[in-house]
Amino acid sequence: MAIFVIAVLFPCLYLGYLGLKSIKQEKQWQQQLVRENLERSLSLTIDQIESKLDDQIRASLRQISPPSNLTEAYINSLRNLKTQSSLVHDVFLFDKELRLVFPKTFRNEEGSQIKNLNTLRPQENEHLHAGEHLEVLGKLEEALVEYQKGFSSTLSKSVHAALLSRIARCQFKKGDYENARRTYQMIIDEDKNQFYGEGMPYVLVAHLQLIEIAETKRLSLDVRSQLLNFYRLLVEQSDKLEQAQYSFCLDQVQSRLQHQQQFLSQYQRATLDSIVRLEKEIKDEHVFRDFLQINILPEIKQEINSKLRDSRFNNSAERKDIQYLSEQSDSIAWTIGMRVNDDLKSPIKFIGVRIRRNALPDAVRTVLKESQPSEEVRIALLDTAERTLVPDGLSAATVVLIKPFSRFEELASGTKLALVAIGENPLETISSKSLIIYYILLGSVIVLIAFGIVFILRDISREERIAVMKSEFIANVSHEVKTPIATIRALAENLNEGWVTGQEKQREYFFLIEREAKRLTHLVENILDFSRIEKAKKTYRIEATSMADSTKKVIERFRLLVDVDGVLIKENIENDLPLLMLDAEAYEQALLNLLDNAVKYSREEKVIEISARLEDDSIIVAVADHGIGISKKDSEKIFEKFYRSPIPDGRKIPGSGIGLTLVKEIIEAHGGTIKVESKIGKGSTFILSFPISKDNTKMSDG
Structure with missing residues (x-):
């Protein structure tokens, strides 16, 4: 068992551990892959939203491109843009010296306008x-x-x-x-x-x-x-x-x-x-x-001085025409977009807009209406407390992944774009679905290993049981051989020493010596036949045989062995039984084993009943005793080699444990069957069935 644990069980457990570890690593890898794909999708959506908002701001800035002279009609168009646009909150214009041209203010108090x-x-x-x-x-x-x-x-x-x-x-x-x-x-x-x-x-x-x-x-x-x-x-x-x-x-x-x-x-x-x-x-x-001059204008001047080159903003490699500034002043968050006026004749050098706070959520709504992922995973805009703002109806969704905005982070005011799941977290469900096959394979391997362990343990247990049975078999055979030899030796010594002088007494001694010799011969034949069967070398001499004569012959032979033991044999043999093609000696040996067992397992009153009859298309031979009986559990095992059913009263009954195995092999070799009917305390009946409707002469010689 220790060798089994070291050589089989530990490697199997280690392989199972490696399998589970591999599955865990595979799950982590797949989750990482899913996360990267989701992050990539979210980043693309953020870029799409910011690009859309950027395009809208650019269009608004181009829409307010000033003429050479600032007319009242142009000023009114700026005011109309503020009231009609969902994007622009305020508009402002600077001249070349970064003086505010719009919004306008009151005239400075410089005295009369009439200078002449x-x-x-x-x-x-x-x-x-x-x-x-x-x-x-x-x-x-x-x-x-x-x-x-x-x-x-x-x-x-x-x-x-x-x-x-x-x-x-x-x-x-x-x-x-x-x-x-x-x-x-x-x-x-x-x-x-x-x-x-x-x-x-x-x-x-x-x-x-x-x-x-x-x-x-x-x-x-x-x-x-x-x-x-x-x-x-x-x-x-x-x-x-x-x-x-x-x-x-x-x-x-x-x-x-x-x-x-x-x-x-x-x-x-x-x-x-x-x-x-x-x-x-x-x-x-x-x-x-006033807000511009106090809070925004200093930032604009600094940004323009540091980033303005050749009348263009070097804001990025792809978008050089708009400069974005975001800040928070006096608890008021602001974001502006500003570009350089391309009209060199105009007094206006810089055009800018202050972007509405809801511009970003509106852009998110527009983009999400055009493209949304699957129903299981949705893109949503979350507030600072991670409550869903856009779209509506996702308050109970599970947040899977959150990513902040990049170019319009201040405009977002802490809001972030997120992937939310309607049901379970896709990082778990997606990877779990893809790992099902791995779990199935690992489970199959574990089941196979478990079955293998069970079979190995069963075989080990069986071999251990057989080893014990073999030991018991050797001990029993040694005892079975030793007893008749000792009897023969004692009788022969008495005769040789002249202790027995009467002719009648000498005949009795010779009879006992012959009986013990026959018992010893029967035991040796059983052992030799069992050995041949184990090696598949047992051969049968098939010939037409009278079942009635062979059965009666066995009964008479057995009487000679057990008469002195007070055994009563009742026989019921039909005389007109048909001839069968079989090995008479093998059949007689099998029947002799059944009779011997019947005597061994009988109680004090040893009554053995043996019958042979024709029933349907078979010849039925039955051997019954009134002994201790066999349990149902043991009835299924008694034909196994070396197996001996336990005795309820604890008696030790001599035997080799191969007799019934030998009987079963002989009967089945002749195309017959054997079964046992037994009740504890009432005895057992062994029933042999030989079919006569088939050609039972067609048997294997090995």
């Missing part, structure tokens, strides 16, 4: 000052005449506007509202958004005075129209005003509109709403401009 009043000719200047002096004295008609004298064909537009403003003022003071209204309207028409003035632009004064004239004359409709026109002018041209001017006029307009709002027509209400929206946009632009 002091360059008037003495005569024109005399008329202007004379008129102002007369106006102060209350001589309005004379002042008007002096102002009228100041007009000439060489006046600039700003001086012309200054004289008109003074004329309209005198007319208003006189109460000549109609002429004052016409003069103020002339100022508005001729100004054309130039905002000439001395402190307060003339056009603003003109609008305020027109509103006051309409209110004085109780022209409600005219008041509302004037208020809306003035409101629009203030909002649209706020960058040409000082902040104080803008705030003062805006308060005047809004306070009056508040009283007039309930009287506005539907068209006027719509006009008012559009102006309010524009005012809010401009306020937002002012806020964004």
Whole structure:
């Protein structure tokens, strides 16, 4: 057993360990391969999303390419882009000196816009000052005449506007509202958004005075129209005003509109709403401009100084036309895209956009609608807590793999792209499915090894049992041989020494010597026949034999051996049994073994019954005893060589353990069968069956 454990069991266990280790390594390798494929797929998707977003930003930047002169129409198109685009949050423009051109802000307080009043000719200047002096004295008609004298064909537009403003003022003071209204309207028409003035632009004064004239004359409709026109002018041209001017006029307009709002027509209400929206946009632009100057402009200057070469951004090998900057300032995360303006005639050098925070999730949605992996594995956008944002309905999915964005990491605000599984983790399921064949093969090998071990153990156990049986067989045979030899020797010595003188007594001794010699001969024949059968050298002399005569012959021979032991043999032999082709000596030897066993395993009352009859197409020979019986378990083994069934009462019964094996071999060699019927405590019956319907003469000689 130790040799078996060392030579067989340990190698098998080691091979099993190597197999399991190999499967584990194969699983890890396949999981790594699956992970690499998933990472590659996720990286491609991220690149696709970022490329799509990059293309959208590039298209937006090209869409806002400025003309040579910044017109109001162009400024309005920028504002429309912000309101209509899902990508652009704000737009900004820089000139060559990195000064903000857009968003605009209020005009710097640098004094009057009229810089040529002091360059008037003495005569024109005399008329202007004379008129102002007369106006102060209350001589309005004379002042008007002096102002009228100041007009000439060489006046600039700003001086012309200054004289008109003074004329309209005198007319208003006189109460000549109609002429004052016409003069103020002339100022508005001729100004054309130039905002000439001395402190307060003339056009603003003109609008305020027109509103006051309409209110004085109780022209409600005219008041509302004037208020809306003035409101629009203030909002649209706020960058040409000082902040104080803008705030003062805006308060005047809004306070009056508040009283007039309930009287506005539907068209006027719509006009008012559009102006309010524009005012809010401009306020937002002012806020964004301040944010740009404080937080973004320093970063832009540094980036431009370090990366601008030949009017191009060296951002990457493939995309050199856009520079992205991302930062977080005052808890506000921002990402901008900026490019160089290719139009050398334009005052604008750099064009940029601030990208909306939802631009990246929107790009993810667009890409995922176009292409998604299998239903088992999906691509999703996760927030910082790894909750699914895109697509919807995947809150219970299992996160398999997470990968951050590269070019738009700040724009992502901590969101990441991930592969999620609807059911089980594919890293486990995919590799497990592919490893099933390995598990099957390893399981098959283990099962085969287990069966081999079982068979080997069974063979070892059987060989050990046979070895024990052989030892017992040798001991029993030695005893069986020794007993008759000792008897013969003792009887012969008595006769030889002359101890037995009577003729009758001598005959008795000779009879005993003959009986023991026959018993010894029977034992030797059994051993020799068993040896021949084991070596497949047993031969039979087949001839026509009377089963009745051969059976009776065995009975008579056996009686001579057991008469003195008080054995009663009952026979029931049919005389008209047909002849059979068999070896009579072999049959008689087999039957003698059965009778010998019947006597050995009988109780104190040794009654043996033997019968031979014709039944159907067979001759049945039965040997029955009333002995200890055989258990069902032992009935299946008693024909094995060297096997001896245990005795319930513990008696030791002599025997070699080959008798029934020899019987079975002889009977089956003649085409017959043998079976046993037994009950514990009631005896056993051995039944031999020889078929006569077949040609039982066709037997193998070996």
